[in-house]
Amino acid sequence: MNTRTAIEELLHAGHGNKAIAKQVHVRHQTVAAIRAELGLPNIVRPSRAGYSEDAFWQRTQPVDGGHLNWTGHYNSTGVPCLRTTDGMHTAYRIAFRIRWRxxxxxxxxxxCSMDRCVHPDHVEDQPMRQQYEAIFGAAA
Structure with missing residues (x-):
């Protein structure tokens, strides 16, 4: 995936300029220029209690297929985690809060099909999985 495509995907997913710049390793002015070309509004996110969404995005890396790889800490059982002001949280739970508020x-x-994917659009909580199973049956 080229840099421009990665930036556009992250912009359309609602990420801030600075977070995208850190992920894709470009200047935030570059991201701002692409945002303006696409006619997308600037995003100003209030910080949520206990964690910053930027802290989440700074620890992710886009990979093929629209997935996000976690580049941050993993706990002893292999779950991606982020330490916040109010303790340790899984990256999955933070991603879920980002997507569903x-x-x-x-x-x-x-x-999704990628083990340990932390893309906010790809994570599901228990009721979502139960609904899927009720419609399509349990996974084989």
Missing amino acids: RDPVGPVKPG
């Missing part, structure tokens, strides 16, 4: 119910897991 609510706290998840039960465990949060990737619902």
Whole structure:
């Protein structure tokens, strides 16, 4: 994936200029220029209690297929985690809050084909998985 494409995907996913610049290793002015070309508004995110969304995005890297790889800390069981002002949280739960703007119910897991994907559009909480299973049946 080329740099421009990665920037455009992250912009359309709602990420801030500075967070994208750090992920893609370009100047934030470059991201701002592409944002302006695409006619997308600037994003100003209030920080949430306990963590910063930018802290999450700074620890991710886009990979093929629209997935996000976690480049931050993993706990002893291999779960991607982020230490915040109020303790340790899984990257899955933070990604879920970013996407759905609510706290998840039960465990949060990737619902896509990539093991340990932390893309906010790819994580599911327990009720989402139960609904999927009720419609399509349990995964084989």
